[in-house]
Every structure is written in C-alpha cells, then in structure tokens.
Amino acid sequence: MAKDRDRLFMDKDDRKLYEKLEDEDLFKNKSRKEHFLYAMAIGFKCNVRLPLESRDGLFRTTDLRPEDESLIKTLALISTENNLEILSNKDEMYTIAEEYAHGGIRLIIDRIDSTPFGAYELHCEKDLFDTFNALNIE
C-alpha cells in the first residue's frame, strides 16, 4: 500500500501566481493553504480542473483542519459523482483538489489582471452576493 501523502502540490508554474496574490488586499496575511483552498473553490465554481504538469510542494497535509478536509472530501465526492470509494483514497482526493486549485489560481490571476487596481474586492463582493442570492437560502 502506498504511503500517505504528507503535502499538497501546485504546478511549478503556479508559484509566481500564488506570490502575486500577496499584492491584493483580499489575499494579504493569508496562508498558502488558504490561498490554495480559495483557488480550489474558484476552480470548482468555474469547473476548470487542470492536471498538474510538474509538482511543487505547497503546504503540509497536517496544516489542514477538519473543515478543510471536509471541503476537499466534498469536492472529491461531487467530482466522482458521489463515489464513496474516493474517500478511502486520500491521494486521489488531494489530486482532485490540486487540479481544481491549478485551474482556479489561473482564473483568479486573470481576473486580477483584468480589473482596475483595487477593484478586485468589489468584483468578489458582487460575485458573492450573486452566488448567495442564487442559493435562495431562507
């Protein structure tokens, strides 16, 4: 049996993209794990899942808290059409997360690059409201 993973990866080319996030107020003072999860969420939202071409360590799996793990499991289940067996394969779950984050980080940077300075937060705010309203939560 393969040894459990001790870290999550990004595409090597994504390092500079993650570094670029630091310049935006929204991402300041957040950890790489947080950036990864955010990118994963955006990738999932836009359904952009890209396999990693070359792997580069991003953070340790021990950094993940239960709610982070739950999100990754949820993503894995949804991506495999609720195949519960995926839950017994952490490596696969993490790979799915990495691929969505790989797609997400590119979307984020594209969005940042195409919005006026300081306007990214406003876009995010609007998106969040639109998303929330679409959920029809009572």
Place this chain on the structure above:
Amino acid sequence: MRIDSLTMNNYRQFKNVDINFNLAGENDLHVVIGKNGTCKTNILNAINWCLYGDEPHFSKESQRLPILNVEAINNTNDGHYCSVNVMVYIKTNQGKYMSFERKAKYKIQKGDGKQPIHQGTEFQVEATDDDNNTKLFSDEKADKQVERFVPKKIREFFFFDGERLDHYFKEATAQNMRHAIFNISQIDLIERIEKRMVILSKELRSEAGKQNPAIEKTRESLENYENNAEELVKRIEESTKQIGIAKEKVKECEDNLKGMPDVEKLESERKKYLNDRDQKKDNLKEKFKQKNSILFDYGKIINFWRPINQVIEIIEDKISKKELPPNIDADLLNKIYNSRICTVCGTKLSEDALQNIADLLKTFKLSKLISIELLTSLSPLKALKDKIEGFKIDIEKVKRDIIQYEKDLAEIDKKLSNIDKMLSGYDENKIKQNHIDRKKWELILEIEQQKVGSFKLQLLAFKKKIEELKKELEREIGREERLKELRKKIEFCQKAVIFVEKIKDQIMDQTRKKIELRTKEIFFELLWKKGTFKDVEISDSYDLTLIHALGYPCLGSVSAAERELLALSFTLALHEVSGFNSPILIDTPVARIDEEHRENFGNAFIRVSKNKQTILLFNPAEYSQEISNILDDNCSCRFASKLMTNEFETTLEVL
C-alpha cells in the same frame, strides 16, 4: 505762564542750543520734529532736569551717554573742568520774566571707560519784582519759585509722554484719578495735620500707659491693631489698584479678541478631532480588513453550499439506514474468513460457518475507513453550511460599520474644515497670546478680588476691635483722676483727626466736581463728533465714565483718539483747577492715534493753544501729512532736530 525760551549748553546731545518759543499769531503752539535718536525727548528731560534736577523720560540711547555733551568732553583737556547748564526762561501772566538755571560742573578724566567726575550742581532762579528789580534765588528758595511755576508733584500733568494719554484711562483709572485729584487739591497741609494729630494722640496714650501698666497693655494692643489696620488699608489700596489694572487688561484682551475665534478652544477641538479622525481611520481600516476577510472566507466555501448539502444528505441517509456507523467490522470478518479460525474462541470454522461469513460480507457496503471519513465530515460540513447561511448577516454588519465610520470621518473633516476656515486669515499666535494673557489677568483679578474681600473683612474686625480698645482705654484712663488732663488732650486729638479727615474729603470732593465739570466742558469743546457722547462723570470712587448719547457707559469701546482726547481734556481740567495755567509739553502726542483721527487731534491742539502754550514733540512718521496739513500753518514755530554726523550732537533748525 509760558516758556519763552530754552537754552541748553553741553546738555547731552545739545551742545549750544537755544529754542525760542516765540508767539506768532493767535496759537501758542510749537512743534519740534525729530527722528527717534535725535534727542527730541531730551528736550522734555532738559526742562525736567533744569526745574527739578532729574530726567524722568530716559531713552535707552540716553542712558548710555553722560549728561555732559560727549563732544564737549572730547574737547576738554584731562583734569580740566566742563559744565552743563540748562536755562528755562518763562514769562508770567503778568508779563514778567523769570529764568531757571541749573548748572552742573564736571572734572574731565581722559582714558578708557573713565567718566567725568561730578563736582557739584547749582540751581538758581532770577526773577523781576513789581519794581523791575532783579532778584536771585538759590537752594530752597529757588525750589520754591519752581513750585510757583509747575509744582514738582503735579509736573507729570504738564510735561509728559503722549503714551500717558493713551494709558490714562486704560489701567487703574480710579487710582490714577484719585492720585491726580489728591495732588491737584494741594491738601498736603491738611494731611500733615491729620498725621500729626494721629501721632500726637499715640504719644499721649503712650504717656498715659507709663502711668499705669493696665493702660499700657490696652494701649499696646490698640496700637498693634491700629498698625495692622493701617497695613490692611495699604494692602487693600494695592490690591484695588491691581484689580483696576487687571480689569483693564482683561478688557484690552477681550477687545483684541472681539470677532476673533477662540483659538485655544478651537485648537483643542482640532486636536481632538484629529485624534478622533486617526482613531476612526484605524477603525475603518480594520473594518475593511474584516470585510476582506469575510469575502475571502466566504469565497472559499460559498460555492460548495450545494455540494455540502448533498454530502450531508448522503451521510444522514446512511445513518438513517443504519449503515453508519458500521455495526460489523468487515476487516475482522475478512481475516476470519481467510484464516478459517475464529479469532474469539480459536476453533476451526465449518464450511457452513464460512458460508455465513461470506454472505454477511456481501451485505456490508461501507468499509470502516470510508465510514469514518463520512462520519468525521458531518459535523464540519454542518458548521460550514451554517456559516454560509450567515453570509449576509456578517457582510451587512461590517458594511454598516464601514458606512458609519465613513460618515463619522466626513463629519470630522467638515468640522476640521470649519475650524481651518475660522482660523485662516488670523494671526493665531497673537490670538493665542491674547487668550493666555486674558486667562492670566482673569486669575490675577480673581485673586486680588478675593484678597480685597478678605482684607476688608479683617479690617472690619480690626476696626471693631480698635473701637472696643479705644473705649476700654478711655475707661481705664478715665478711672485715673491724675490722667484727667491727658484724657482731654487725647479726646481733642481724636476729634481733630475726624474733623480734618472730613475737611480733606470735602476738598477732594469739591476738586473732583470741578474737574469733572471742566473735563466735560473741555472734552465737548474739543470733540469732533458732537452727537456721539452725552456726559462725562467722575464718581465718588473716582471712576471716570463717558456716557454715550444713548445713555450707556462707553469708555471701553471708544477709539484711541477719543480716549486720548478725554485724557487730554482731563489733564487740561487739572491745569485749570490747580490754578497753574502753565505750558503743556507732550512728547509723541499722536503716535497711538490712527491717521483718520490725527487731523481731529491736530485741530484740538490748535484750540488748546489759543489759551495755553502747547509744545509738541513729534517723530517724522507721527507728523504725517494729516497733521502737517493742520499744524504747519497754525503753529507759532516749528523746529527740526537733526543729529550731526558725529552722532554726539543734535542741532535744531527753525522750519
């Protein structure tokens, strides 16, 4: 009386100068114009030195120089003598001439820092009597002649700096007025009588005390109280003077601050607003951070709301179907099946038993690992779901806070802008200084008023005690038959003191009323605005009040020119009431008057000079076009004082 001429030989910068105040025309008005530093003020000093032997109007420049002309010192050999002399020739109202001459002799010493040694001063007065015989007076007799021209005690009302006019009704007015009226009343003799009677009374009581120790004890106690009461009266006078000054100073500051913003208060408000602004800005920054944090946190999870719900449903479905938590350990069954031995009892399993295990394993759908993964996820997923549902509440709250802080900041900026607007265009330091000064004088005023209140209470108690002790002393002295005569004398002295005090007050009161009347008459005669004021009053407590035509007191709010005119009128009234219609000499008479009113003041001087010799010493800036237009053609003589290139000699040119 008028000054006919002034001769100065070796007096300060005047080496050999004669000024003839010839009367030409109907105005006995004479003007000397000189730059500051040309010893213009020393004309004032020369007259004072000649008549009274002192120089009360020293400038800093003069203080550095000896009274003896420097050029004269340089031209005199070491060890030789040189004199300074000033002569004032006057013409009396009867057309007779008098000369006052003061001469000081000095021995010259040459060498660095060596000053001439004063050898002695002579003062003599030469006067012609009714038979045109010349009489010489020296020493005390000469001084007495001066007292008939302008008494030393009241000279300050005849020869003075124009600043006096400006300040006369600004500081401690009542004290100044009382002082002036007292001096003018010439009641020294009465006062001397009063003092003498008091001393005599004390001496008599002391004599009585020697006769009887009990009397002495009471006398000592009485004298002690009297001395303390006297001290208190002096302190009350001093504090009252300070109150007068403080009131005027507070008023002056208030006048200066009229229409001015309260800078200190505004500065303090400004500081507070700036601190508030910084605080609010920090808070706003923090709120923006919070908002970003919310956006980030929800951005991370909000898109998973539906998937999260799906997974929760799956897990809850499994739980409801009792598939979770697993009641069979599939791994253990597999192990038993493969080993064919029961791990519990250790017996070999039969084929039937193995078949049962195989059937059981077929019905078991979830592995232990998956079950655990699902179960451990339920609680965090529910928490995430709840959190997502709270998005609007969280974000709206922080947005409300942001809006509130932004509103607060806009409000603060508006207030700061208003303060800046109020302060712009003003000399903040000057305004601040006025506020500081006002506070200082208000504090002094309060302290002095408290002092006066406390002193008066003490004085009242002392007076009561004095009366008691006096009666006690009278009783004690009365009991002694042998002191009968002494008692009568003491009673006489005491009655005399009361009588003399009454007379003194009456004279002062009469003088005050006369001066009040004449001040009013002269003021309204000289005044250029005829309808503005109604009356001038000098109260029993010697407060001078100028009444506006509408009936309210207005001395504090009149222009400098009007205030100075009132002071000049008061001075002229003093001249008249004193009976000394001697010349008036004013140094820098209109320096504090704005150009608009100089013309009016010039006209006032012309009117004054019709009945009184008026000598005015101007600096060129003061002798502005407005003054020149009025005085040039209306004065008897005009002189210009000029400092020679060696800076030790001033000459006077007739213009």
